[in-house]
Structure formats: C-alpha cells, structure tokens
Amino acid sequence: MEGVEDENKKKKDGRANNGALKGIYRGQGRPPKAREKKLGNYALGAMKRVFGSEEKAWLELAKQAKDSFPHMRLLWEYKYGKPKELKELNVKTEVNIPIIDFADKEKIIDIESEEIKDGQKKEESS
Numbered sequence: 001m002e003g004v005e006d007e008n009k010k011k012k013d014g015r016a017n018n019g020a021l022k023g024i025y026r027g028q029g030r031p032p033k034a035r036e037k038k039l040g041n042y043a044l045g046a047m048k049r050v051f052g053s054e055e056k057a058w059l060e061l062a063k064q065a066k067d068s069f070p071h072m073r074l075l076w077e078y079k080y081g082k083p084k085e086l087k088e089l090n091v092k093t094e095v096n097i098p099i100i101d102f103a104d105k106e107k108i109i110d111i112e113s114e115e116i117k118d119g120q121k122k123e124e125s126s
Contacts, residue, residue, distance in 0.1 A: 044054060051057040058075075065072035 047054050047057040051060055061071055061075055065075050
C-alpha cells in the first residue's frame with residue numbers, strides 16, 4: 001500500500017522553505033549596517049595593532065606598491081575608485097538606399113500604368 005500512498009502524495013519542488021524564516025538570519029539579503037560598521041572597526045583595530053596607526057598602514061602599502069603591482073592597484077582603487085568596465089559594442093548598420101539621379105536624362109525610367117476598374121481582373125501577358 002505504500003506505493004499507492006507515494007503516487008497520491010504531492011511531490012515537493014523545494015520552494016516551500018527556501019526563503020527567510022522569521023527571527024533567523026541565514027545570510028540572505030543585505031547585511032545590516034551595524035554588522036558592516038563592526039567589521040570596519042575590526043579592520044581599523046587590526047591596522048592600529050600591527051602598524052601603530054591607520055596612516056602608517058597606508059604608508060606601508062604605498063612602499064610595497066613600488067615593487068608589487070597588486071599593491072599599487074589596491075592603492076589606486078582606494079584613492080580613485082575602480083575603473084568602469086567598458087564593453088565593446090560592434091554595431092554595423094548597412095542601409096541600402098537606392099541612388100536616383102534626376103538630372104541625367106539618359107537614365108529616365110519610362111513607366112506605363114494601367115488603370116484597373118473595380119470588378120476587372122488584370123490580364124497577364126505571357
């Protein structure tokens with residue numbers, strides 16, 4: 001009888017409990033500002049313990065930047081910001097416009113029009 005019960009039971013697709021649970025923080029969403037600030041204070045405290053002050057830490061980074069490109073890049077990104085990533089777009093538009101020269105009388109196109117009245121069919125010449 002277990003096989004019959006399994007067939008009648010709805011299969012779960014995993015969406016029921018994939019979101020936030022009230023009162024429980026599981027890492028989803030933007031971190032709170034207080035947590036961000038606490039991490040910044042930890043970093044500042046570590047810089048002061050190792051180098052003596054924040055200024056001395058930046059000076060040490062600048063000294064290392066003379067010989068190391070990653071250190072120089074970090075220093076420049078903090079000072080001037082990360083450069084924007086540019087995406088190259090190849091947009092090729094070809095427009096086929098016929099060139100008509102109205103001044104040249106040798107290239108005149110002669111068009112004969114036929115009037116078609118209601119109820120008449122156009123006769124095809126073959």
